[in-house]
Amino acid sequence: MTTVLEPISQPEPPAPAVSPPGRRAGRGGAVALRSTGLLALAGVVATVWLGLWVTPKAKGFGDLVRLLYIHPPMAWVAFLAYGVATLASLLYLWPRTRHPRFDRLAGASAETGVVFTGLTLVTGSIWGRPSWGVWWTWDPLLTTTALLFVLYLGYLALRRVPGDAATVARRAAIASLIAFLDVPIVYFSVSWWRSLHQPPTVDLTGRHLYVHGSMAWTLLLGFVSFTLAYAWLVGHRCRLSVLREREASEGLAAALEERRLEGAP
Amino acid sequence: MRDAVLVCGKDLRIEIRSRVAVNQVVPFALAVVLLFGLALGPDRRVLAPASAGLFWVAVLLSTVLTVQRSFAVESADEAREGLRLSGLDPAGVFLGKAGAVLAELLVLEVVLSAGIALLYGARLAGFGMLAGSAVLGSIGLAAVGMLYGAVASGLRVRETLLPLLFLPVAAPVLLAATKCWNLALAGTPSHAEGWLSLLAVFAVLYVTIGTVSFGPLLEDR
Amino acid sequence: MSAYVDAGYSVALATLAGYAVSIAVRERTARRRLPATAAGGADRGGGGPAGPSGATAAASPGGVAAPGGPVGAEEGAR
Numbered sequence: 161m162t163t164v165l166e167p168i169s170q171p172e173p174p175a176p177a178v179s180p181p182g183r184r185a186g187r188g189g190a191v192a193l194r195s196t197g198l199l200a201l202a203g204v205v206a207t208v209w210l211g212l213w214v215t216p217k218a219k220g221f222g223d224l225v226r227l228l229y230i231h232p233p234m235a236w237v238a239f240l241a242y243g244v245a246t247l248a249s250l251l252y253l254w255p256r257t258r259h260p261r262f263d264r265l266a267g268a269s270a271e272t273g274v275v276f277t278g279l280t281l282v283t284g285s286i287w288g289r290p291s292w293g294v295w296w297t298w299d300p301l302l303t304t305t306a307l308l309f310v311l312y313l314g315y316l317a318l319r320r321v322p323g324d325a326a327t328v329a330r331r332a333a334i335a336s337l338i339a340f341l342d343v344p345i346v347y348f349s350v351s352w353w354r355s356l357h358q359p360p361t362v363d364l365t366g367r368h369l370y371v372h373g374s375m376a377w378t379l380l381l382g383f384v385s386f387t388l389a390y391a392w393l394v395g396h397r398c399r400l401s402v403l404r405e406r407e408a409s410e411g412l413a414a415a416l417e418e419r420r421l422e423g424a425p
Numbered sequence: 426m427r428d429a430v431l432v433c434g435k436d437l438r439i440e441i442r443s444r445v446a447v448n449q450v451v452p453f454a455l456a457v458v459l460l461f462g463l464a465l466g467p468d469r470r471v472l473a474p475a476s477a478g479l480f481w482v483a484v485l486l487s488t489v490l491t492v493q494r495s496f497a498v499e500s501a502d503e504a505r506e507g508l509r510l511s512g513l514d515p516a517g518v519f520l521g522k523a524g525a526v527l528a529e530l531l532v533l534e535v536v537l538s539a540g541i542a543l544l545y546g547a548r549l550a551g552f553g554m555l556a557g558s559a560v561l562g563s564i565g566l567a568a569v570g571m572l573y574g575a576v577a578s579g580l581r582v583r584e585t586l587l588p589l590l591f592l593p594v595a596a597p598v599l600l601a602a603t604k605c606w607n608l609a610l611a612g613t614p615s616h617a618e619g620w621l622s623l624l625a626v627f628a629v630l631y632v633t634i635g636t637v638s639f640g641p642l643l644e645d646r
Numbered sequence: 647m648s649a650y651v652d653a654g655y656s657v658a659l660a661t662l663a664g665y666a667v668s669i670a671v672r673e674r675t676a677r678r679r680l681p682a683t684a685a686g687g688a689d690r691g692g693g694g695p696a697g698p699s700g701a702t703a704a705a706s707p708g709g710v711a712a713p714g715g716p717v718g719a720e721e722g723a724r
Contacts, residue, residue, distance in 0.1 A: 174439070179442070183666060204659075204662075208659065211655075212651070212655065223648040223651050224650065226648075226651045226655075227650075227651055227654050227655075230652075230654065230655065230658050234658065272665075275661060275662070275665050278661075279657070279658050279661055279662070282654070282656060282657055282658075283654045283657075286650050286653060286654040286657075287650075287654070289650065290650050304556045306676060307593050307596060310589075310592050310593040311594070314586075314589045314593065317582075317586060317589060318576070318577075318580075318586060318590065321580045321581060321582055321586065322581055322582075323579075323580050323581060327579075328580070330579070330641070331576045331577075331642070334572075334576055334638055334642060335573070335576045335590060336570055337634075337638075338569070338576075338594065338631075338634060339590075339593070339594055340575070341592075341630060341634070342594045342596075342597065345597045345623075345626070345627060345630075346596055346597050348601045349596075349597040349601055349623060350600065350624075352619070353600055353604070359701060370641070389662065389666075392666075393665065393666060393669065396666075396669045396670065396673060397669055399673060400669055400672055400673045400676060403676035403677055403680060404676055406680060407676055407679055407680055410680065
């Protein structure tokens with residue numbers, strides 16, 4: 161077969177099956193993503209400003225309470241991200257909604273989630289040090305977060321394994337489901353375990369903290385902004401995955417084409 | 426579930442003939458117990474209270490090896506394809522293989538209990554609770570181990586991947602089983618009933634998940 | 647005590663900003679590499695961040711060439 165193919169012979173764009181799914185979201189999606197990003201940025205900046213300068217010190221906690229505006233929001237996002245990753249995994253496994261975009265979402269959410277989880281642990285540890293004098297206490301929520309961190313790392317490691325992409329995606333999806341069910345079990349067992357040992361002298365989670373007025377608003381703003389930031393990061397990370405996949409498939413096609421051209425006399 | 430009994434029997438027979446678990450996993454577990462002893466010092470006042478925890482850590486690590494062995498058994502001669510094409514119900518395969526792992530773990534635990542009694546000076550008591558929690562805990566471990574073993578099987582970095590995936594998820598079993606054993610050894614096994622039910626919940630949950638999802642896991646290679 | 651607070655905020659913001667920047671940079675790099683592969687495979691291997699600026703214009707939204715490449719390759723194979 162000596163025909164040299166002409167790559168760009170068709171005038172119109174090919175069927176959607178070939179063009180990346182991101183295109184279908186098109187302009188609307190890009191605008192939404194951009195506005196999310198701007199809102200997130202504004203929100204985070206406002207939270208930081210309010211948190212560090214505007215809100216007052218708290219009774220007994222002093223300046224340390226300022227970490228309250230970022231630590232719980234990040235913990236929330238850490239768990240949210242895992243939930244989203246698991247939900248996406250479920251959708252990916254379910255025959256009727258099996259679409260690579262859910263696998264991409266799971267991966268993106270996991271990558272963003274691991275960042276937030278790590279930060280939750282760091283800020284939690286920083287909170288604990290001046291309060292308790294130690295960098296780590298086996299607080300149930302923090303311990304569960306530490307475990308979540310490891311679960312994330314395992315999931316991400318699994319996704320990076322070389323092999324057939326569909327197989328790996330499927331296995332990773334199942335792994336995330338298995339692990340997700342474990343998280344509440346871990347939380348219950350650790351909190352039970354802790355409650356038997358010593359009653360916390362200083363409540364690390366700040367539950368006894370009387371949050372009111374500007375503190376409450378700042379906290380709420382913190383939750384909202386970090387959630388928006390999460391959404392923006394995941395959106396862009398998904399886009400990156402799409403681009404990388406296209407790069408891989410087109411790189412392969414170009415290589416095949418080159419080979420064919422070489423073979424033609 | 427006749428398929429389960431078949432597969433379980435097959436795996437156990439392979440084990441009896443090759444004696445890999447006996448020759449390698451049990452000594453490994455004993456080595457772990459020994460090394461913990463070296464790490465924590467010869468003072469029995471430190472070791473004895475820690476025995477339950479160290480015991481269960483050794484069991485968890487040994488589970489990883491046992492599961493890897495269970496999957497390695499089928500990696501030669503396209504036996505995995507054979508297993509899939511044989512028409513055996515995948516749920517049965519799961520239960521059978523997990524059952525074999527369970528049996529091996531239980532044998533290991535008996536040996537290890539003797540080990541900690543000897544090396545750490547732990548005074549074994551409350552055998553009902555010890556045995557009950559060991560069985561329930563091991564069922565949970567075998568189930569989760571099998572699940573992650575299937576997830577990691579056939580992939581290239583499975584040796585390092587399996588422990589990373591399995592150990593965090595097995596953490597509640599470690600917690601609860603250690604609690605049960607601590608309370609049993611302290612002479613108050615009845616206080617451990619809550620922890621025992623946690624082990625039961627975990628076991629039921631993961632055996633169910635395994636039974637349901639082993640099919641899709643075996644499918645893609 | 648406020649030193650801890652400052653440390654916490656800085657670490658958090660720096661990490662998030664760093665992550666966001668890294669995604670944005672990688673996205674830009676990947677996007678620039680893309681049209682090069684579709685344009686007959688000439689710049690494929692050494693594409694890198696300094697891709698041809700003309701191709702970047704054709705790259706993003708329009709991109710008829712991009713999907714045209716692999717489809718053409720498949721057609722030729724039959």
